[in-house]
Amino acid sequence: MSGILVVGSVALDSVKTTAGKSVEALGGSATYFSLSASYFADVALVGVVGEDFPREHKRALERRGVDLDGLKTVKGKTFRWSGKYGKDASNAETLATHLNVFKEFKPVLSDAQRRIPVVFLANIDPELQSEVLAQMKGPKLVACDTMNYWIESKPAAIKKLLSKVDIFFSNDQEAMRLTGAPNGLQAAEVLADWGPSVVVIKKGEHGALMKVGSKFYVYPAYPLARIKDPTGAGDTFAGGFLGYLASTGVHDDVAHLKRAMAYGTTMASFNVQDFSTKNIEALERDLIDERFHEFADGLQIPRAESLAKSRRAVPA
Amino acid sequence: MSGILVVGSVALDSVKTTAGKSVEALGGSATYFSLSASYFADVALVGVVGEDFPREHKRALERRGVDLDGLKTVKGKTFRWSGKYGKDASNAETLATHLNVFKEFKPVLSDAQRRIPVVFLANIDPELQSEVLAQMKGPKLVACDTMNYWIESKPAAIKKLLSKVDIFFSNDQEAMRLTGAPNGLQAAEVLADWGPSVVVIKKGEHGALMKVGSKFYVYPAYPLARIKDPTGAGDTFAGGFLGYLASTGVHDDVAHLKRAMAYGTTMASFNVQDFSTKNIEALERDLIDERFHEFADGLQIPRAESLAKSRRAVPA
Numbered sequence: 001m002s003g004i005l006v007v008g009s010v011a012l013d014s015v016k017t018t019a020g021k022s023v024e025a026l027g028g029s030a031t032y033f034s035l036s037a038s039y040f041a042d043v044a045l046v047g048v049v050g051e052d053f054p055r056e057h058k059r060a061l062e063r064r065g066v067d068l069d070g071l072k073t074v075k076g077k078t079f080r081w082s083g084k085y086g087k088d089a090s091n092a093e094t095l096a097t098h099l100n101v102f103k104e105f106k107p108v109l110s111d112a113q114r115r116i117p118v119v120f121l122a123n124i125d126p127e128l129q130s131e132v133l134a135q136m137k138g139p140k141l142v143a144c145d146t147m148n149y150w151i152e153s154k155p156a157a158i159k160k161l162l163s164k165v166d167i168f169f170s171n172d173q174e175a176m177r178l179t180g181a182p183n184g185l186q187a188a189e190v191l192a193d194w195g196p197s198v199v200v201i202k203k204g205e206h207g208a209l210m211k212v213g214s215k216f217y218v219y220p221a222y223p224l225a226r227i228k229d230p231t232g233a234g235d236t237f238a239g240g241f242l243g244y245l246a247s248t249g250v251h252d253d254v255a256h257l258k259r260a261m262a263y264g265t266t267m268a269s270f271n272v273q274d275f276s277t278k279n280i281e282a283l284e285r286d287l288i289d290e291r292f293h294e295f296a297d298g299l300q301i302p303r304a305e306s307l308a309k310s311r312r313a314v315p316a
Numbered sequence: 317m318s319g320i321l322v323v324g325s326v327a328l329d330s331v332k333t334t335a336g337k338s339v340e341a342l343g344g345s346a347t348y349f350s351l352s353a354s355y356f357a358d359v360a361l362v363g364v365v366g367e368d369f370p371r372e373h374k375r376a377l378e379r380r381g382v383d384l385d386g387l388k389t390v391k392g393k394t395f396r397w398s399g400k401y402g403k404d405a406s407n408a409e410t411l412a413t414h415l416n417v418f419k420e421f422k423p424v425l426s427d428a429q430r431r432i433p434v435v436f437l438a439n440i441d442p443e444l445q446s447e448v449l450a451q452m453k454g455p456k457l458v459a460c461d462t463m464n465y466w467i468e469s470k471p472a473a474i475k476k477l478l479s480k481v482d483i484f485f486s487n488d489q490e491a492m493r494l495t496g497a498p499n500g501l502q503a504a505e506v507l508a509d510w511g512p513s514v515v516v517i518k519k520g521e522h523g524a525l526m527k528v529g530s531k532f533y534v535y536p537a538y539p540l541a542r543i544k545d546p547t548g549a550g551d552t553f554a555g556g557f558l559g560y561l562a563s564t565g566v567h568d569d570v571a572h573l574k575r576a577m578a579y580g581t582t583m584a585s586f587n588v589q590d591f592s593t594k595n596i597e598a599l600e601r602d603l604i605d606e607r608f609h610e611f612a613d614g615l616q617i618p619r620a621e622s623l624a625k626s627r628r629a630v631p632a
Contacts, residue, residue: 018498087498182334182403183521185541205499206522207536216541217614220523220534225501248620255618262617296617298533301578302571303612304564 003042004246008122010047014082019228025276026057029122032232035280036239036267038064041246046070050078050101076101089230090204109135118246123147126157141251143167151178163195171202222269229275233268240267266292319358320562322349324438326363330398335544341592342373345438348548351596352555352583354380357562362386366394366417392417405546406520425451434562439463442473457567459483467494479511487518538585545591549584556583582608
């Protein structure tokens with residue numbers, strides 16, 4: 001299988017939702033992405049944790065075959081985030097963020113890591129994302145994400161980064177904030193002008209849209225009446241999306257990109273059905289493909305054998 | 317073509333949006349529904365207007381072949397509504413509602429109207445909706461919509477009505493309010509328990525979902541980066557949906573219902589591209605079918621010739 005390099009956060013998350021809570025559970029953008037992509041491609045994770053990072057969390061990633069050579073353990077505490085979700089599962093209220101060892105994160109890639117063909121720059125300081133990208137040796141596909149914190153503090157660095165990436169993932173609120181556009185579709189138009197040939201706008205429970213060239217492709221979320229914890233859905237989506245593309249080696253064809261959207265959607269749907277990474281640690285590819293096909297079947301509008309004849313207007 | 321009877325409001329709307337405004341333009345739930353359905357089926361409209369209702373508005377409906385035998389003109393002023401939309405086109409702020417002649421609306425159907433096979437009870441007092449339905453003689457398909465005003469004031473009457481209809485249309489906010497459910501999917505579950513075999517939840521720019529039996533079918537809106545006036549989109553959706561079903565005579569098959577969702581979506585997308593009924597007065601069935609197919613094509617996830625092989629987890 002082809003490889004993906006992901007650079008991002010590995011964290012301990014404490015989350016409260018209407019369905020319950022989790023305390024210091026495995027989290028972080030690189031974690032969700034890696035687990036999700038691991039069902040499709042070889043994944044190498046670059047990140048940092050503190051000495052307090054539980055051994056069992058590393059094992060969870062290793063069990064999925066994620067290469068942890070790039071996960072450094074340094075003196076200090078692991079990045080912690082806590083948040084809660086109300087009835088509206090789309091928006092987390094952040095209760096606390098402790099960057100801890102993540103504050104000093106300055107990834108230096110090994111030679112092997114620099115040669116990995118697909119790279120996902122998960123949401124970290126956009127200047128750091130650019131520095132990591134500069135270390136890569138001829139990547140075939142570069143994708144990134146960002147978040148509100150960087151949109152407020154370093155918008156110019158994000159814009160500079162976007163001129164060098166192929167695929168940009170963003171949630172709709174962040175995309176509108178970054179561009180000043182009044183909706184996700186117009187935001188995607190502006191973002192595409194800044195560089196990426198593919199812009200993916202994630203809309204949580206409302207699905208996701210993709211702009212490729214001049215065309216939009218819009219999909220709903222996989223319908224789930226009940227979810228437990230939306231944390232990490234966006235990175236899980238990106239993991240399914242890029243994992244699938246990496247597995248095919250085809251990165252710019254609309255049919256592949258549409259399937260990537262559906263795999264991203266499928267992986268995100270599994271993720272939100274349980275707390276933390278519980279559900280995406282223990283999937284089988286068959287289960288994934290089953291839901292992928294169910295999702296695709298639901299979207300399929302059967303062609304009419306013979307469409308009803310045109311109604312002629314009464315002469316005025 | 318098969319016929320549809322629609323009972324609802326015919327109004328003069330004054331609307332302000334970020335794209336401009338319209339003053340005392342043709343509006344009302346029965347108007348939008350009729351114009352939209354007229355591209356698929358014969359439509360008979362039952363409603364009431366005042367003596368001030370412009371002749372040109374009647375002509376607009378007549379040009380689309382809408383049967384206006386049931387549109388009574390009575391002494392007084394036509395129902396007027398004014399509202400405005402901000403950046404968020406999903407929610408109108410009502411500035412003024414003057415029911416005028418609509419206050420005394422008590423439809424008595426003619427014998428011919430009672431025998432029309434498909435009936436749409438657009439959003440009027442739910443007790444009135446039930447009275448109209450009681451006048452029908454063996455309708456093949458009964459659908460209705462409602463709105464916040466009736467949900468607040470007559471929820472029991474709505475519930476009673478729903479036990480007698482086949483298809484219920486509602487927007488997501490109203491469905492959640494009516495049922496107390498935290499999202500559109502759970503609201504649809506509750507509403508289906510109350511009677512309708514098909515529940516359609518409209519989500520504005522986020523598309524629509526349909527519950528049929530135990531299954532959900534969720535579709536995005538047709539992607540439009542710029543819209544002018546969302547007024548009437550819900551009734552235009554219902555017109556395309558029911559118009560298509562009426563034209564086929566098949567009302568309970570999933571393939572037909574999926575196409576109905578896509579026709580509803582297509583008609584709504586045309587409607588929001590211009591103010592009032594401007595755009596849906598002057599369509600051609602070919603244009604409608606072209607956008608319908610474009611929408612269906614966008615949703616189609618191409619099957620992979622050979623899906624990437626399952627990734628085997630590293631033995632733990």
